[in-house]
Amino acid sequence: MAKYVFGVDVGGTTVKLGLFDESGTVLDKWEIPTRTENGGVNILPDIAASIQSKMSEKAITKEDVAGVGVGAPGPVDGNGVIHKAVNLGWSEMNLKKELSTLLGDMRVKGGNDANVAALGEMWKGGGQGHENLVAVTLGTGVGGGIIINGKIMTGATGSGGEIGHIHVEDEETEACGCGNYGCLEEYASATGITRLANRKLRESDKDSVLRQGEVSAKTVFDAVKAGDELAIEIAKQFGDYLGKGLAVVAGVVNPEIFVIGGGVSKAGEVLFDYIRPSFEKTVFHGCKDTQFALATLGNDAGIYGAAKMVLD
Amino acid sequence: MAKYVFGVDVGGTTVKLGLFDESGTVLDKWEIPTRTENGGVNILPDIAASIQSKMSEKAITKEDVAGVGVGAPGPVDGNGVIHKAVNLGWSEMNLKKELSTLLGDMRVKGGNDANVAALGEMWKGGGQGHENLVAVTLGTGVGGGIIINGKIMTGATGSGGEIGHIHVEDEETEACGCGNYGCLEEYASATGITRLANRKLRESDKDSVLRQGEVSAKTVFDAVKAGDELAIEIAKQFGDYLGKGLAVVAGVVNPEIFVIGGGVSKAGEVLFDYIRPSFEKTVFHGCKDTQFALATLGNDAGIYGAAKMVLD
Secondary structure, three states: OOOEEEEEEEOOOEEEEEEEEOOOOEEEEEEEEOOOHHHHOOHHHHHHHHHHHHHHHOOOOHHHEEEEEEEEOOOEOOOOEEOOEHHHOEOOEEHHHHHHHHOOOOOEEEEEHHHHHHHHHHHHOOOOOOOOEEEEEEOOOEEEEEEEOOEEOOOOOOOOOOHHHOEOOOOOOOEOOOOOEOEOHHHHOHHHHHHHHHHHHHHOOOOOHHHOOOOOHHHHHHHHHOOOHHHHHHHHHHHHHHHHHHHHHHHHHOOOEEEEEOHHHHHOOHHHHHHHHHHHHHOOHHHOOOEEEEOOOHHHHHHHHHHHHHHO | OOOEEEEEEEOOOEEEEEEEEOOOOEEEEEEEEOOOHHHHOOHHHHHHHHHHHHHHHOOOOHHHEEEEEEEEOOOEOOOOEEOOEHHHOEOOEEHHHHHHHHOOOOOEEEEEHHHHHHHHHHHHOOOOOOOOEEEEEEOOOEEEEEEEOOEEOOOOOOOOOOHHHOEOOOOOOOEOOOOOEOEOHHHHOHHHHHHHHHHHHHHOOOOOHHHOOOOOHHHHHHHHHOOOHHHHHHHHHHHHHHHHHHHHHHHHHOOOEEEEEOHHHHHOOHHHHHHHHHHHHHOOHHHOOOEEEEOOOHHHHHHHHHHHHHHO
């Protein structure tokens, strides 16, 4: 019987890998660089070689391995085909089949990185004990992953849970990275918070600690904790948008819990003080009791979720 | 082997019942009144009696029946418990268990009526050939049902797919029936369209056929088809709200298709001309190809979906 499973999280600069036992204990974890040159042609062979070398190092045979789960930054459909992963140089690629072939027909499952991280947080992170959850990653962008009855909701074309690009503002004049105007990501990502802060600093003549030094999601929330009025106004704007956005998500999928991760979430539970008011004001009454929790696995959520995909 | 299945759709004034074979052909359908008095205590016994009388009429034995599916107007959780069905007089009620007991332990499945209707449209209606769809019912209110991989997405507390109450307008001053302000239902239901129309008629001094006679969703769309300018403005408002709302829903669940039903959908495909512009403007690019279709089962969607629930 198989005793091990590998979880792989392919990022734009490094690939994270983890070796797990079937109960979800991580036995080893390591990284290799992501070689994105030449259309990312080396990425999967590098991953396969790294897994095989780990197996010989640990004297693990193919029969000992339940499979390899892979999360990657792009829409991955139910057949394990990734459609465009700009950061990796890939256009359409059958992640599941290609990697399986490279590993001598080992079992492989593929998923979108944000969805896979959501599964990781459900399994061993901030969402433990819940089978219906939405994970929200507030990083450079806003990512989302939706878990329904313990499984990733992929959607028809692998775009399920793309909550960073739900429309929350009609009056926006600056375009989001996706080309639309008024996406949630423009207000609730680290970049978005910085943008809101710079706008507020320009428009207001209130004094603020943010007028000295760097303006970032971190310095904004540090200032909020220190009672800085202008920073609190910025946090309110951020929370209004995110709370309203998550209220809509709740009305659609009715999760038990939102698990909030990514760099911005390092600010801690203070975030919830700003998200909850607009969430509670606009959410459908049947979803008012949706919980909020912080993600706990940090950058390891991806390898955990990737491993869990294989075990399901 | 079981050859039959019953589908039951419990409404506020009548209960619709259908007898189906396992391929989904309806063999008989009929209605009984919904007796909502005394906390709706008679409703399930009436349904059980009606099914049993149909079985003896047709000489169908219990062994011939795969089960009974029931859709009801309220949030129904994964255990078949309905939490508050105001229109029926019910507070919490174990639909599945109670009806099963009344039918001598026959297999029963329960679901929310809008979700069940969505399943019906997937099986035999406007969504045939699709396993990931969102059904939208534009009636007195706006109902929604979400099907993921061929199954109803119930949500943690049975509120999955409550898209009538997603927040789409910050500036609304009139409350929705649910108590919130700015719900999609306030603009996209039959009642909502009438409200938009009356507001527009007050605010504008443009001539319009709507200034004579009754103002309703039907007369608005009839006037749209006749080229009435004011009616077209109203239809644009309706379509802006609904298109934006459905764009968010698409970004969250990424369905293959939206199936639009309910009284308002009798206006026909002209609706899509007004929904699509704001949908396409605000939707995540990975979901731009989401299709739109009209529901085809009308008031029978509920009995079809209820039967299908049992067969899954």
